[in-house]
Amino acid sequence: MKVAVIDSKGKETGRKVELSDDVFQIEPNGHAIYLDVKQYLAHQRQGTHKAKERNEISGSTRKLKKQKGTGTARAGSIKSPLFRGGGRVFGPRTKDYTQKLNKNVKRLARKSALSLKSRENAIVVLEDFVLEQPRTRDFVAVLKALGLENKKSLFVLGDINNNLYLSSRNLERSEVITNSEISTYKIMNANQVVLLESALEGIETNLKK
Structure with a gap:
């Protein structure tokens, strides 16, 4: 499959x-995509939610009132x-929400996701470019040139590029990652x-293994 290369x-x-x-x-493979996305979202959950039960409350252990004769319900603990x-x-x-998923299934899911985007003509190959300094407006100019200013976009780099990453960090609809960080959800x-x-x-190389 041949794709035209465009510049910035x-x-x-x-x-x-x-x-x-x-x-x-x-x-x-739709099911593989589902499993990988489900795992990714599960791993975003911290699982630190916790409420104290009666055995964890600090307080007196004395009996509040006598068992009988008060005309009200029995009460044995302020806790x-x-x-x-x-x-x-x-x-x-507290709960651990992490899920296990076979590496081959994850690889299949990512290839399936890329293939779906390819079918939808939603993949663009961009010539490597460099920003001289971190500046959001420079990155926005690239988005406008590509017609992506109002769309969710994912830029995949070959290696870490701090200027490009910092320039995109304030933009809600755009994300910049390296090829090792690529995921089905993204x-x-x-x-x-x-x-x-x-x-x-x-x-x-990573997905052909």
Whole structure:
């Protein structure tokens, strides 16, 4: 599969690159995509939610009143959930939400996601470019040139580029990552995936394993 390479001004360079059919042209597996996205979202949960139960409350252990003869219900502890400041019944507890997923399934999911984007013509190959300094307006100019200023976009770099990353950090709809950070969720969440030329080799090497 050959794709035209464009520059940061949105113009064609006259060159084309070959995208591997084993990565960008497979039959998408929807269930693999579902499992990988589900795992990614589960791993975003901290699981630190916790409410104290009656055995964790600090307070007196004395019996509040005599058992009989008061005309009211029995009460044995100030830490009872029935009283203000008492423990909570069946409250949330800390929990680990991490899920295991086979590496081959994750690899299949990412190739399926890229293949779906390829079918939708939502993948662009961009010539490598450099920003001289971190400046959001310079990155916004690139987005406008590519027609992505109002779309969710994912830029995939071949290597860490601090100027490019810092320039995009304030933009809610754009994200810049390296090819080693690529995930099924980020691919599916973007309207347009922008692959820099230097990222192609790393993506294909990682997903062909």
